[in-house]
Amino acid sequence: MVHALRVLVLDDEPIVGRRLKPALAKMGWEVEIFEDPRRALERLAEAEFDVVVTDIRMDELTGIQVLERVREQSPRTRVILITGYAMMSVAREAMQKGAFDFIAKPFRPEDLRAIIARAAEELSAEGAASPT
Amino acid sequence: MSVVIVSSDSLVTGREIADAVAGRLGFRAVGRELLGTVAERFAVDEPRLVRSLDEDPSLLGMTSGARARCLACIQCVVLDELLSDDVVCHGLAAHLYVAGVSHVLKARVLADSEAMARHLAERRRVSLEKAQRVRSRQMTGRQRWSQAAFGRDETDPSLYDLVIRLQQIEPERAVGMIADTVGERSFQPMTYSRSRMLDVALEARARVALIERYPQARVQAMHGRITVEITSVKRHQQSVASSIEQLLSSVEGAEGVEVHVLDDFIGEAIDSFR
Secondary structure, three states, X not given: OOOOOEEEEEXXXXXXXXXXXXXXXXXXXXXXXXXXXXXXXXXXXXXXXXXXXXXXXXXXXXXXHHXXXXXXXXXXOEEEEEEOOOOHHHHHHHHHOOOOEEEEOOOOHHHHHHHHHHHHHHHHHHOOOOOO | OOEEEEEEOOHHHHHHHHHHHHHHHOXXXXXXXXXXXXXXXXXXXXXXXXXXXXXOOOOOOOOHHHHHHHHHHHHHHHHHHHOOOOEEEEOOOHHHHOOOOXXXXXXXXXXXXXXXXXXXXXXXXXXXXXXXXXXHHHHHHHHHHHHHHHOOOOOOHHHOOEEEEOOOOOHHHHHHHHHHHHXXXXXXXXXXXXXXXXXXXXXXXXXXXXXOOOOOOEEEEEOOEEEEEEEEOHHHHHHHHHHHHHHHOOOOOOOEEEEEEEXXXXXXXXXXXX
16 A cells, blocks of 8 residues: 555654754655654554654653564554664664664654665565655 | 775784785785875874874883874874775774775784783793783783773774674684674665765864864864864953964864854963963
8 A cells, every 4th residue: 555654753852853853754755743752652552653753861761762662563654763862883783673773863854764765765665655 | 886994902913813804805915014004194193193102101112292293193094085985094093093984994902811821922032921921011001002092992892883802713714704794784885874984074174173282172073064162361362363274274064163162260370371
């Protein structure tokens, strides 16, 4: 089934979601923004997303925990971690646990778009989705 | 793909392991032959570059300033090489200046010290005890060198992802361990680690550009922007900042330069007594 790429963005800083939503939606992707990790996980339990973009450092849950949950629920979903406190050990842990990519803030929207586009290509090659 | 840096307490052993790892992974091996490129690019004598990597700090040896200049040139060329991935690097002290890059695996290979001492005793025709003392002095010298050159003790295991002692493990097994480890997902490049490597290489280019005139400048790069911190007496601060900006204006890959000139209180005090 052909559908637009579904992207979930989770960051407890409202400004990040506000900026990223239009920057990603203009690619024709369906973008949902969350600031609360628990609500994001509820949404992930009811719908399958192609790509999840999550901050690492949040109050209630870490991005690594979100990654683990997504990998359990939907192994095909590509998870991209973003952080303002990049550390090598966290980056390696994220990759070891199956993250698709890891990017440090600040980044330009086009950098994230390029990573998501790569994820979409990979998904497309797997035949799991036909992203627009 | 990834980068492997092999450090060893024996140049020959390290080279052999690095070459074997490169062969196993189909990576390119980069070692001392790169010093020819460094010499040509920066018009420095190659033997001088070798001395900067090998010579213990001593009163009659290379000055710390000369060593710092040579090492800055070496770093610059080595880091440019490491940007291209699929590389195994050895003999260029990269384990001491590549930091915080998650797709770089740093392995320390400790040669069989008893065999090394026996070999040394035969070569120099001295007793085994004397050879062991010589080797122990050489090791202490390397510690002093790494502290003087990079402020780090290269024998500290926490610098490495993997430390292998060949006295207990066959070299072939050690090669396999390094190759297997770097194949793990955690050592795969990602946007963050590639960006970090670009910044480390940019810092090195900026340091080389400044080292003749401002060897004391502290240089950092983040997301392509270079930040320089330096101290100067008040009356020279503006000219120092402009001069640094000028020197860095042509550094490849720099997307911006920020110079912070802090007050040099000692210089001001000296000036006030003149």
